[in-house]
Amino acid sequence: MSADHCFSHVTAAVIWGCPLPVGMDDGPVHVASRAGASRVRMRGVVGHELSGAHVRVVRREGMLVTDPVTTWLQLAGVLDHRWLVAVGDHFILDPIVQVLDDPRPYVGVDEFARRVGEFAGRHGRFARAALERVRPRVESPRETFLRLELVDAGLPEPLTNHPIYDSFGRRIAIGDLVYPNEKVLVEYDGQQHRTDSRQYQRDIERHDDLLADRWTHIRIGKDSAPRVAVPRTRAALRAAGLEV
Incomplete structure (x- = not known):
C-alpha cells in the first residue's frame, strides 16, 4: 500500500485492538486515500477519502492507519452510543499496569476532548454526546x-x-x-x-x-x-x- 493510503474506519479499529460488536470485524477491509490520491477499488475493499482538519495518520505495527481520534470519529457513523463510549474508553485507557511494547493511553484525555470538540463533520453531535461519558480507566467493554x-x-x-x-x-x-x-x-x-x-x-x-x-x-x-x-x-x- 502506498504512502497515500492507510487503513481506516473498522479496519483501523481492529488494528488498534478496539472492542467491537460481534461480527463487525468480519467485513471488508477499509482503506482511505489522502485528498487528491486515487481511491482504492478492488474486491473486498471499501475505499474512502480522508479530508478535514481532524484527520491524522500514524504508523502502528508497521502499518499506516488513522490515529485514535480520527478512527473514533469515523466509527461514530457506524456504532451505537454504548459501543462508541466503549471504544473511547479503550483509546484513552491509562492502565495501572503498563505493557512495555504497547504503551497507553493511545491518546491523552485533553487531546481527545479538544479534537472531538473541534470536529464539525457528520455525526459530530453524536460523537460529543459519547465523549461526555468516556473515562480513562476502563479496561473492558x-x-x-x-x-x-x-x-x-x-x-x-x-x-x-x-x-x-x-x-x-x-x-x-x-x-x-x-x-x-x-x-x-x-x-x-x-x-x-x-x-x-x-x-x-x-x-x-x-x-x-x-x-x-x-x-x-x-x-x-x-x-x-x-x-x-x-x-x-x-x-x-x-x-x-x-x-x-
Missing part, C-alpha cells in the same frame, strides 16, 4: 456497559478501576466500579477466573478482605446484568444511607 447501565438507571456514577484500602492503609483491591464513600464495589465475575485455580484463590481472599473491611461486594455474572446489577447496587447504596 463490559465495565463500560455496566457503568452506563447504572448511571442510566439514575444511580450515581462510580469511579472506575479505583484502588481500595482497608482501615490499616493496606491496598486490598483495585475495583472495577467503586463507590468509595458508601463502600460499595460492583464487578463482573469473570468466568475465566474459575478455570485458573490461583486466580480463583486470590479472588476468594480479595472478597474476604473486602467483607472484613465492611465493603459490600456485588459480583455480576455476564448473563445477569443489568437485570441484577441495577437493583442490587441501588439496594446497597440505600443501605449505606444514599437516597437513590
